[in-house]
Amino acid sequence: MTGWIADFMNHPATYLKSGWFQISVTNLVVILLMLTIFACAVLIPFPKDKHGDDK
Amino acid sequence: MSEMWTAKLRNKWQKELPIEKLLPDDQPAYVASWIYVFGVLTLAALAMIIFSGIILAFQGPAWYHTSHAGKFTNSLHFWSVQLFFVFMVIHLWGKFWMAAWRGKRFATWATGAVAFIASIATAFTGYLVQTNFDSQWISFEAKDGFNSVGVGAWFTVTNLGQMLLLHVAFLPLILGAITVVHVLMVRKRGVVPPIDAQPSTDSEVGR
Numbered sequence: 001m002t003g004w005i006a007d008f009m010n011h012p013a014t015y016l017k018s019g020w021f022q023i024s025v026t027n028l029v030v031i032l033l034m035l036t037i038f039a040c041a042v043l044i045p046f047p048k049d050k051h052g053d054d055k
Numbered sequence: 056m057s058e059m060w061t062a063k064l065r066n067k068w069q070k071e072l073p074i075e076k077l078l079p080d081d082q083p084a085y086v087a088s089w090i091y092v093f094g095v096l097t098l099a100a101l102a103m104i105i106f107s108g109i110i111l112a113f114q115g116p117a118w119y120h121t122s123h124a125g126k127f128t129n130s131l132h133f134w135s136v137q138l139f140f141v142f143m144v145i146h147l148w149g150k151f152w153m154a155a156w157r158g159k160r161f162a163t164w165a166t167g168a169v170a171f172i173a174s175i176a177t178a179f180t181g182y183l184v185q186t187n188f189d190s191q192w193i194s195f196e197a198k199d200g201f202n203s204v205g206v207g208a209w210f211t212v213t214n215l216g217q218m219l220l221l222h223v224a225f226l227p228l229i230l231g232a233i234t235v236v237h238v239l240m241v242r243k244r245g246v247v248p249p250i251d252a253q254p255s256t257d258s259e260v261g262r
């Protein structure tokens with residue numbers, strides 16, 4: 001692994017800590033990404049059937 | 056009337072899951088929402104996991120640790136698992152908030168929950184059989200956890216042979232079987248309607 005990817009990945013994970021609660025930034029990003037996709041899936045309208053024969 | 060068990064099974068199958076329900080070409084209007092897409096996305100990711108996993112099993116670690124094609128297939132397997140879990144968790148959230156166990160769909164919900172747990176076990180054993188320093192680190196950390204709850208002698212995370220067989224044989228069989236049952240249950244009861252929707256057919260209320 002070389003270049004900026006190596007600089008980005010080849011170090012220990014960064015953790016956020018508040019009292020007993022601790023989470024890595026990576027896991028937090030993945031959870032926030034999933035919540036964003038979930039919100040988009042609920043809010044963004046599904047494309048209509050072009051033939052107009054959807055029940 | 057035949058009393059053969061095969062005839063009884065066939066009649067029961069035809070009554071509860073006719074081919075029109077098994078392979079429908081039409082869905083209720085409420086299915087036209089992105090949140091209903093994540094179940095089949097999870098299945099697509101699972102198909103890619105199985106496909107890349109079979110290649111990895113045939114070629115072996117000496118191939119997937121060294122060659123470009125091997126590293127690519129290894130990464131394909133890994134990232135398919137990441138997408139599998141992302142899609143499955145969003146599918147789980149969607150089904151939880153629409154109370155998808157309504158209309159006699161408890162077995163559908165329960166098989167989904169068991170599939171989720173089986174997926175975690177399969178992914179965990181996958182991390183343990185990478186045959187690299189990462190898997191060594193994870194197994195040596197995990198053994199203390201399993202020993203502390205008294206199952207370390209039975210489920211030995213540092214035993215590569217046991218973890219490999221669980222990952223490539225036993226757990227995929229369990230997960231595959233549960234997934235098939237889960238999909239058949241979905242086809243039998245139909246896709247769960249939104250809470251405020253008026254069901255128009257018996258299948259939509261699960262009767």
